[in-house]
Amino acid sequence: MTLELLDTLARDGFEELHALHDWRSGARAFLVLDDTSGGPGFGGIRRWSYIDEAQALRDCLRLARGMTLKCALADLPAGGAKLVLLDRPELELDGAYRYLGEVVERLAGRYYSGPDVGTTERELAWVAERTRFVTQPGPEGPGELADATCAGVIAGIEAALEHLDGAVDWPRRTVLVQGLGEVGARVAGSARRRGARVLASEIDTERGESVARELDLELIDPSRELDPSCDVFAPCALGGIVHDLSLVRLRCRVIAGAANNVLANPGHGDRLHERGVLYVPDFAINSGALIRGARFHLDGIREPLPAIGARIAQIVTHILCRSRDEDLAPARVAHQEAQRRVEHRRAQS
Ligand code: NAD
Numbered sequence: 237m238t239l240e241l242l243d244t245l246a247r248d249g250f251e252e253l254h255a256l257h258d259w260r261s262g263a264r265a266f267l268v269l270d271d272t273s274g275g276p277g278f279g280g281i282r283r284w285s286y287i288d289e290a291q292a293l294r295d296c297l298r299l300a301r302g303m304t305l306k307c308a309l310a311d312l313p314a315g316g317a318k319l320v321l322l323d324r325p326e327l328e329l330d331g332a333y334r335y336l337g338e339v340v341e342r343l344a345g346r347y348y349s350g351p352d353v354g355t356t357e358r359e360l361a362w363v364a365e366r367t368r369f370v371t372q373p374g375p376e377g378p379g380e381l382a383d384a385t386c387a388g389v390i391a392g393i394e395a396a397l398e399h400l401d402g403a404v405d406w407p408r409r410t411v412l413v414q415g416l417g418e419v420g421a422r423v424a425g426s427a428r429r430r431g432a433r434v435l436a437s438e439i440d441t442e443r444g445e446s447v448a449r450e451l452d453l454e455l456i457d458p459s460r461e462l463d464p465s466c467d468v469f470a471p472c473a474l475g476g477i478v479h480d481l482s483l484v485r486l487r488c489r490v491i492a493g494a495a496n497n498v499l500a501n502p503g504h505g506d507r508l509h510e511r512g513v514l515y516v517p518d519f520a521i522n523s524g525a526l527i528r529g530a531r532f533h534l535d536g537i538r539e540p541l542p543a544i545g546a547r548i549a550q551i552v553t554h555i556l557c558r559s560r561d562e563d564l565a566p567a568r569v570a571h572q573e574a575q576r577r578v579e580h581r582r583a584q585s
Contacts, residue, residue, distance in 0.1 A: 250297060256339060261331030263321060266293050267339065269347060270300035270316040271307075271578055273585040277317025277347045278530055279303040280371075281336060281363070283354030285323045296320040299352075302496060305574040306523040307530070308581075309551050314530045317347050323354065333359045337366025345369055348533050350525075351381065371529050378532035381525035384544050386422035388524030389494050391545030393427075393468055395552040396490045396516050399560075407431035412456075412466040412488065415473030416440075416447040419494040423470055425451045437461035439473075462486055471495040478504045478515075492516035505567030509559070517570035520551050 245253060252269040269277045279300055286292035296318050304316025319340075321332060333355075340349050340363065350371035351360060357373035364370050371377050378384075393411075394404045409432040413424040416438040428434045428451050436453045437460075438444030448455040456464060462485045469488035471477045475497030478486070483504055491498065491513060498518045499505050508515045524544045531539040555573065559566040 244297075248297070248301075250300070253293075253297075254339070256336075258332065258335040261328040261335050262324070262326055263332035263335050264289075264324075265319060265321045265332075265336060265339075266296040267319045267347070268296045268300040268317060270297075270318075271304040271582070272315045272317075272346060273578070274307070274315055274581040275313035275534065276315070276345055277303070278307065278312075278314045278350070278526060278533075279316060279318035279347075280350040280352030281319040281321060281333075281355040281359070282352040283321040283323045283359070286320075289322070292320050292322050298497070302519055303526070304578060305571065306519045306526055308574040308577040309520050309570065310523045310527050310547065311577075312527065312530045313534060314348075314526075317349075318352075319347075319349055321354070329359070330362050333362035334366050337363040337370065340369050341367035343369070348529070350529055369533075371533075378528050379538055381528060382418040382422055383541060384524035384528035384539075385419045385494050385522055386426060386524070387541040387545045388527070388548040389419065389423050389470065389472075389492065389521055390426045391549040392516050392521035392552045393470065393490065393492045395549040396492050396514055396556065397467070399553060399556045400489065400514055409433070409468065410435065410464075410466040411468045411470060412436070412461070412464055413453075413470045413472055414461055414477065414493070415471070415495070416444055416453075417472065420470070420472030421447045421451070423472055423494065424453055427470075428452055435464055435466065468492055471498050475518075476500045478508065480504075483507055483511075486513065488513065490514045490516065492521055493518075494522045496522065499567060502567060502571070505565040509565035514556065515566055516552055517555065517567045519574070520555055520566075520570050521548060524548065 254267040256265040300316045300318040307314045348369045397404045411427045411432045413436040434453045437458045465487040468490045470493035472494045479500035531537045558569045
């Protein structure tokens with residue numbers, strides 16, 4: 237078991253793995269520092285009911301690697317990390333998060349933690365009782381991170397439309413937003429304010445109806461959410477939405493949204509490219525919150541939203557131009573580009 241773990245870390249280039257257990261709260265968690273060659277590891281705390289430990293560990297490794305790629309593409313002096321807390325009915329929640337805060341504090345700034353699925357302001361407040369190295373909710377912190385993510389997604393969509401048609405032209409566009417949560421509602425609202433027609437789906441019916449009414453969106457049934465023809469499909473719910481079955485149903489020209497791990501596997505990016513659908517890689521477009529958080533913690537600056545948007549638009553344009561020039565799927569280009577930067581950093585460190 238141990239040898240297999242070490243082999244995995246070595247084969248895929250992960251730096252460090254902590255297996256954590258707290259007898260007081262019942263917390264069981266994995267913490268992965270993927271790459272700290274360019275600066276401290278950044279990555280939120282995911283709390284999820286995993287089927288088993290192996291699934292939790294795989295998720296932690298995959299998410300930490302995703303953060304590394306995001307940091308590299310955004311040119312941040314930071315690297316990828318992730319903490320996953322295995323959710324169980326007997327878990328003493330506040331104690332578990334305070335314990336994780338102690339673990340983070342012991343790393344003395346090599347890892348900065350923050351929000352993720354299952355970890356909202358309430359949980360972060362418990363973590364923040366024990367460590368300085370966490371995104372503080374409220375006025376002490378970097379500000380509303382979903383606003384930063386939305387600014388990046390909107391800028392990335394504009395860069396993609398500009399690349400495709402030479403103009404953004406929001407009033408002529410139809411945007412389909414999947415998921416009206418923290419980011420999706422903001423993306424839908426921004427696109428609507430710019431004059432686009434916005435279709436949206438949300439599995440939480442009450443929330444969907446209320447957000448749609450407030451923002452003047454056309455709500456569609458989640459069972460039909462992949463069917464409408466649109467310029468932009470913006471996945472803002474869960475990952476893995478582009479897979480063998482959905483890929484042939486989607487009738488959009490651009491896929492660009494906030495969700496992490498949109499492609500079920502890299503081959504789906506190739507198939508989108510072959511079908512002429514422009515896919516803006518998730519780790520290029522959804523790094524707004526990371527940029528905001530890292531700049532705040534490392535430089536003491538709340539990077540303004542337009543600056544975050546401009547940074548992401550530049551990254552997206554660069555990837556899409558290379559993709560066109562080399563006839564290579566944007567996801568492959570983004571991965572190569574991020575990997576090249578990580579290897580360069582590692583060679584220098
Ligand atoms: P959230 O939980 O607030 O919102 C997700 C919404 O999607 C929920 O309202 C949920 O009911 C809905 N949903 C789930 N499955 C759906 C489906 N099949 N169809 C329609 N709606 C569905 O999460 P969020 O913070 O808005 O994040 C959205 C995505 O963006 C996630 O994948 C997250 O990992 C990613 N992301 C978020 C941030 C951020 O700043 N919050 C940053 C980077 C990436």
